[in-house]
Amino acid sequence: MKGQQPIESLVYELSRLPGIGRKTAQRLTYYLLDQDEKDVESLAQALVTAKRETKKCSLCSNYSDQDPCEICANPKRDGSILCVVEHPKDVATMEKTGKFNGYYHVLHGVIAPQRGLGPNELTIPELLTRLGDHDFKEVILATNPTQDGQLTALYLAQLIQPMGIKCTRISYGLPVGGDMEYYDAVTVGTALENRVEIKEKK
Template sequence: MKNRAKPIENLINQLNKLPGVGNKTAQRLAYHIIDMDFEKVKALSDAITSAKENVKQCSICANFTDIDPCKICNDTNRDESVICVVEYPKDVEAMERATCYHGMYHVLHGTISPNKGIGPNNLKIRELLKRLENNNIEEIIIATNPTAEGDTTALYISKLLSPLGIKTTRIAYGIPVGGDLEYYDELTISTALENRREI
């Protein structure tokens, strides 16, 4: 906007780059931030900087963490014989909210998507295979989203695991195809886990 102060314009432009934040939302957020007390703005800024500086990927499961290995990988009460493979760290949080799964995780950080130039080597698939060498894994649950990319990734991983003789299941979905795991409620996730199928 021609008459808008440059710092406000810059803030709106940066907020607009966030996923799910359109121009109007970015504008509302920018003006809200400017109206906030300086200490609150500083706290917000410090929280963003701290998260970026201190959060890393777990060396075992690739989930986001501030300690390595992460709390889940360090939890001796979890079932180490089962690994649930998800697309993103936010999917781990969705699964944990359901409180029905007590195994381990592996985060791929995406899905196979040739149109976007993302192949198997761009994901944490090699790291998953390496985990299987040293552990007594009995089952891999593939919990990628029911999208074309999620299904392609699930099929690719299942073919890699087939010669290893490890039971490989695909999470069942009682929701429309094309949804995202992070938006499902606890009951849907619990039901999907209970009704998983072998692939």
């Protein structure tokens, strides 16, 4: 529509966000246009600041404004156990359970052949280097219970087990096909406590 190019541009940019369709993008656009300019500027500045000041932790690859991140820098955590998750948001979910006091490694995705995502697109090389440099006794594979999450967990187990490290998988109290961020802390905590060892097939 003529005369609405700035609006259409904002709708388009918002609709590119995950889970945001065009109707939701339009609703958000008109909501923002109704706000005071200083409030919109605060939002824009927060986006830019977060992007500029947030980095990946050199140890676990989680997002943080410091390196190493607060968790990796905490010597009181259990250095014998490492929990591997798909995304930074999963670290927050795990922390809410209060059931885990080890360290984390964030893959930033899963192996998904149908989307052209292989091991080299994830932080798997960094994970293997870390396991070789540190004396971890157990690795918890906490990828989501989806087809790609399961594929990734099995792939990692095949790489890690020859290193003499115990591999466990969070239990399936989590619905198959689900996403960890949508489960409550009790559900995730129970799945973590009831994890099972992945044993190499002979």
